[in-house]
Amino acid sequence: MAVDLARRTELQEQVTTAAAAALLSGKNIVISAPTGFGKTNMAIDVFQRLIAERPDFRVLVVQDRQAIGAQNIARANSLGVKDASLSINGEFDPSGQAAYGITKTLYANRHAIGHRDAVWIDECHHATADEEAQHSAIINAVLKINPNAVVMGTSATLERSDKAKLHPALCNGERFHVTYEEAAGCGAIVPPKVTCPEYRLSNGKTVAETVDEILDPNDPSVPAVGIQKALATSRPHDFFDTSIRAWLKANNGTPVPTFAYTNTIKDADLLCAAFQEAGIKAAVVHSDLSPALREKAFADYRAGRVQVLSSVNMLTEGVDVTRTQSLLCLKETTSRSEWIQINGRGARAHTEAGFDKQAYTVIDMGASTYMHGSMDKYRKIENFIAKGPETPTTKYRPWKDLSAGQPHNIKIYGLHDGLRTVFAVRPRNSKRFLLLQKNEICFGRNKATTRLVKPISPKTFTPDEIIEYGRQAVAKRFDVFTTLESRPKGSDHHEIVKRSFAESQNMLKIFSGEQAISQPRERASLSR
Template sequence: MPILRPRQDVCAKRVLKALKVTSSTLAVAPTGAGKTFILSAVCSKLPGRHLILQHSDKLLEQNKATYELWNGTDTSIVNANCKDFTGQAVFAMVQTLSRDGTIEALDHFHFDVLVIDEGHHATAPTYKRIIEAVKAKNPNVKIFLVTATPMRGDGAGLGQVVDSVADVITLEDLIAAGNLVMPRTFIIDIGCQQELQDMPIVGIDYDMDRVAEIMNKDIHNERIVKEWQEHAGDRQTIVFCSTVQHAKDVCAAFQKEGIKAGVVHGSMTTTERDNTLNAFECRQLQVLVNVMVLTEGYDCQIVSCVVLLCPSSQHSTLLQMIGRGLRIVTPDKYPDESKEDCVILDFGTSCTNHGSLEQNVSLEDQRAFGSEGGDAPSKECPNCEAPNPLSVKVCSLCGQEFNPAAMQSASLSTFTMREVKLVKQSPYKWQSVNPRVLVSTSFNSWAMVIFHKDTWHAVGATANNTPVAYLAKGKRLAALSAANDFMCRYGSTADSGKRKSWLRKDATEKQLKALNDPLNFGMNRYEAACRLTLKFNKAAIGKLIN
């Protein structure tokens, strides 16, 4: 059974605690938090039959495979091609299960746990119909919602479905742990911002046809491409536009400059859309322009720039758009890639209006209140600690100049503290073998973080004579996070957790003889094991990182 990351483990425990005292609860977990790992771990502690609702066939298959790591393979699927309710855990497509002719099957099957992935959809009529049918058969069913964006665009509160919020994982939590990259945001006014600011909200969002009238002009599109070339010209990029014609014209502006760009929108066939997405993921396209097709359920790790060409009145939509670029890159998918941050180019008003990227969470209906808001992006003066707009170079209160070098120093200090926190929270001990190598080992796996050729590399292997795996490269924290995840998945705290007493015993004579180093006196058993792991695998590691 895999081991959760520290923050995932905290979330799972809080959900279980909440479900002991209430019948339903919500966990908020941003993109990259590992929602499926959390819900699978929670389900492993809840007895009885489970029904897990999904809204995407692709996600259904992925989540089912992850769930089986914790809970075994007694699972079944309900979708357009298969309607099997016999599994101990049933993964069901909402679109299929809510239909007449299928939902009646719930009259004959008892479920003890109902899990709703992308739980912000739970107040929609299709979901509510399923919830009511499950509760009719078992009024005591436990309901668990997990979502990255709990505040719905229509203002409908999730309090209609759940009684409590068990936990809120923040983007800062995930960035601090190295599970997401840092967003670098540039707010660029090409002469449209005042008009966009003055636009009224129609229904739950802006009138996108009117947005297109303001933004979709040749002079603006040419400027957008120029700014992109300056700030992110070498990055895989997703662009969000207001209308299909806007997207086509922006795509044409990129292509005019010789940039390989494509468009995806809701009017395309599934085959056309999949072919375009595959071309982007294979780097045959560098820029992917879309009209709100990629806000949810699309994950491509190599995206390192997001361009916003449409304002959003909803904070949750902004998070979904920016979240497309925050995932870290894993070498098993992209062995030659590294990613340290994501550039956000906002040519509209979303970042200005909403400010903070963190979620405000309320289970109450918001339809009677104003739109969601946030503080505008700011930074703190190092002299008087007054908040200042992100773009200023001189403090508006005391006149202190912002020193880029000093700000970098503060950033590095924070970075180091985050790394220390990650090591402290890990269930495994990380041993510094030398200033360039950190090692963690257990009886059935090991992992290392190595600085080589100006970057950090994470490698690991299981003890079954399997080849050394290349896990990540980039900043030290990102590499350490990937290596720690590997240990959590394949290691065993039962024999090698950091609190085990054998780790602190003196090294054995056999270990010292194998090390053959006269300076290795006073070494404990665990440090010796780590040094031997490096010695025995040095050649294989060298082939991977050179």
């Protein structure tokens, strides 16, 4: 897929121009954009704009991994930032106008950082409000030495699985966001093709059935303990061979360049061995290997001498090999941010002679899609939140139509946000809707406590207000809607709404005055 360079540059410059202006005015900022859109280049462009305005402007760049630090300082040099230094492996060098450094080294020397006008936190979702955390301690040290310094963060995902807040400078910073649809629209990233092969675990159940015994079926955002252990201890004896067969099937029998993810180093080694036994060139990259062996594995993969790299967590953030066409996930990513980062490894566009990547495949042998949703749904829902339902590219509607079969032109719509089901009811001869809610608390399947249906507000709502209410509900619980919309038919968002409606009909009749309300006949969604 060819990248529309002019359109991508236009989008990038819209962000970098506004971001540089905000920083020059003394504001902190956060730039979020999909992996593959060019966050690193955008950040460098921001600082070049700052240096053009203030030639003595000095920035500290905080990065988490040695390879990424070296990679990005080389990229900065290629883009015109010549006065750059790198602090790594305990060797502290703050001499550069752009002083790059690995988190651990900078943390150890944070009180000697000296004069800085700005600090850039790459992968800023790691910088929490915890003052003892390394990223936050570095930010605080810079601000203590330089009270007027500004803070910039970049990340593909700002959410954290532990719900911890980001550092105050980032929480309160001005946000600049590029959606997945915008990145895909200019060809910077390609779409995913997600496969969740169904197979039986040693306990006789499917992955979904096993997870459902632990996960709250109505609110998948509630942290669930024990999912990884339940699945890991129930893997079938031929799990690695089954995974390789599913991978080949998803890629039409062709061993394409692939990142593979496992829960443990032992599993990474076993999966690599299984690929090799199947005649597919594979290598591992993990912390038990020397840096030299890891670098050789990456070099072989980039050169095409190896088709599969197997790892636990070294292929999650900041590793950009655009020829990667497939992601094989054998682990249960309990963090949605990690799941988004993993998906980003295959999304970056790649075009060269004989190799034009149109999409990437995701083969999820674990429960990540079931717990966090697919990136396809993520993209549609994110675009809905950002753009609203009025744009041609917005294909998502959160309200589920329950009106089929209702007499007297009664209209009923419902949505479920994990905590409650909300019903919008338009009685006969009315142009406005009543909003009612049915709260649910669930501690595992079949353990729900249902509260009485009650009005959300005494006022009534126009159709446009109902649509906007739905958009705001989705924005507040993006993770829940993404997961529930990705579920297979029978346990998805629409089925939850239908089940809740069946339990609520009598109360809806009372509040609406419509005694003729009945169960709907078919599926649909609210649109204009």
